[in-house]
Amino acid sequence: MRVLLHYDMDHEEPGLDIVSCSEQDEERFAELLPDAEVIWHVLRPLGAADMDRAPKLKLIQKLGTGVNTIDLDAARERGIAVANMPGRNxxxxxxxxxxxxxxxxxxxxxxxxxxxxxxxxxxxxxxxxxxxxxxxxxxxxxxxxxxxxxxxxxxxxxxxxxxxxxxxxxxxxxxxxxxxxxxxxxxxxxxxxxxxxxxxxxxxxxxxxxxxxxxxxxxxxxxxxxxxxxxxxxxxxxxxxxxxxxxxxxxxxxxxxxxxxxxxxLPHVAWLTGETWDRYFTVAAENCRRLARGDDLLHRVV
The missing domain is CATH 3.40.50.720 (NAD(P)-binding Rossmann-like Domain)
Structure with missing residues (x-):
């Protein structure tokens, strides 16, 4: 499963093909969207135009709680699931x-x-x-x-x-x-x-x-x-x-x-600790496994 981690860091999970992209690198993001089945989303807003460039996209996984940076109506219209992870930060x-x-x-x-x-x-x-x-x-x-x-x-x-x-x-x-x-x-x-x-x-x-x-x-x-x-x-x-x-x-x-x-x-970094990342990735990887099995997602929003 191709996962696009929309943040400037590397991460590996067994069974997942994770590629990362800085939130500031719009050119690379556009290049990676067509193959993305899951986006691990942090803060850069995701709208309808982004989703239209990602025909394989099945899940937008918010790394955090607030989903105001995701166009939920656009995701719903395109059959793209959205999940978050309340409490992990x-x-x-x-x-x-x-x-x-x-x-x-x-x-x-x-x-x-x-x-x-x-x-x-x-x-x-x-x-x-x-x-x-x-x-x-x-x-x-x-x-x-x-x-x-x-x-x-x-x-x-x-x-x-x-x-x-x-x-x-x-x-x-x-x-x-x-x-x-x-x-x-x-x-x-x-x-x-x-x-x-x-x-x-x-x-x-x-x-x-x-x-x-x-x-x-x-x-x-x-x-x-x-x-x-x-x-x-x-x-x-x-x-x-x-x-x-x-x-x-x-x-x-x-x-x-x-x-x-x-x-x-501070520049929106209250959540940004190593311990928070560990908790985020645990939930995000579990939801990818659930998506692959067709099971209910944790903390599904859409």
């Missing part, structure tokens, strides 16, 4: 969310820049970090990532509240969204991007956050209205942000968020 993303909270609170960007300039001990009395202990962290989402993160945060003394589509009777930490925002010193995003969640955190909702609050996003960039976020940061209403995702990716060098020293940024 949860530990890495939860840890990165915690990292971004700490890095933002402790003003890592500003201190790093001063240290690299040889300035040493800060003379600026306003450049003071903060601690997670005692702060209220609001989690947007109640899935596996949010659950893991909740345990980490509570272990260091933070007060955690969360919201989810389904009310959780009997859990005193559950809040309605607006109530959660009003209570949160830090809000962390752990929900998928859908029509309903697009710009969920708009100017009005960001304004509900307390003065000096911090926003962390390791989910999808467009859950937050970026111009509204920039305005809230520049006005001083928000104290900082830790962002692994952006509305447009790769993020443009001219994005105003990159110019702010109270913003910590």
């Amino acid at each position: 949860a530990q890495a993303v939860a840890e990165t969310s915690l990292l971004l909270m700490l890095a933002t609170l402790r003003r890592v960007v500003a201190f790093d820049a001063r240290t690299r300039r040889g300035e040493g001990w800060p003379a600026d009395r306003s450049l003071v970090g903060g601690e997670l202990a005692g702060r209220t962290v609001g989690l947007l989402g109640g899935g596996e990532i949010a659950t893991l993160l909740r345990g980490m945060l509570e272990a260091v003394g933070a007060n955690v509240v969360y919201t989810s589509r389904t009310r959780r009777p009997g859990d005193p930490a559950w809040r309605e969204l607006d109530e959660l925002l009003r209570a949160s010193d830090i809000v962390s995003v752990h929900i998928p991007l859908t029509d309903e969640t697009h710009h969920l955190l708009n100017a009005g909702r960001l304004a509900l956050l307390p003065e000096g609050a911090i926003v962390v996003n390791t989910a999808r960039g467009a859950v937050i209205d970026e111009p509204a976020l920039v305005a809230a940061l520049e006005s001083g209403h928000l104290g900082g942000a830790g962002l692994d995702v952006f509305e447009k990716e790769p993020v443009d060098a001219g994005n105003p968020l990159l110019a702010l020293d109270n913003v910590v940024v």
Whole structure:
């Protein structure tokens, strides 16, 4: 079975003919599509035109959870199965969310820049970090990532509240969204991007956050209205942000968020650990074997 790993790395699995292609190499991708029976997909969007160039394609296997970068309607129309693998990156993303909270609170960007300039001990009395202990962290989402993160945060003394589509009777930490925002010193995003969640955190909702609050996003960039976020940061209403995702990716060098020293940024790599890759490939290879046998796929979306 010919598998096209759409990422710049090599991998071998018994019984599978795996070829790899960087997400930035469009020419090689076009050359490999006609023979691909399975695509192991990461982030570069897959649309109808790509699928039409792959007549043998039977499965698009998302290496991760979010399938917003795959044209699901086009796949459905062409009889191409789509599957994902929820939870396999949860530990890495939860840890990165915690990292971004700490890095933002402790003003890592500003201190790093001063240290690299040889300035040493800060003379600026306003450049003071903060601690997670005692702060209220609001989690947007109640899935596996949010659950893991909740345990980490509570272990260091933070007060955690969360919201989810389904009310959780009997859990005193559950809040309605607006109530959660009003209570949160830090809000962390752990929900998928859908029509309903697009710009969920708009100017009005960001304004509900307390003065000096911090926003962390390791989910999808467009859950937050970026111009509204920039305005809230520049006005001083928000104290900082830790962002692994952006509305447009790769993020443009001219994005105003990159110019702010109270913003910590990563290039959509919260999931990117060796351990995550091991878990991804286990599921991806199993679904290829199931496809060959005609068995039901794990975590089929389409």
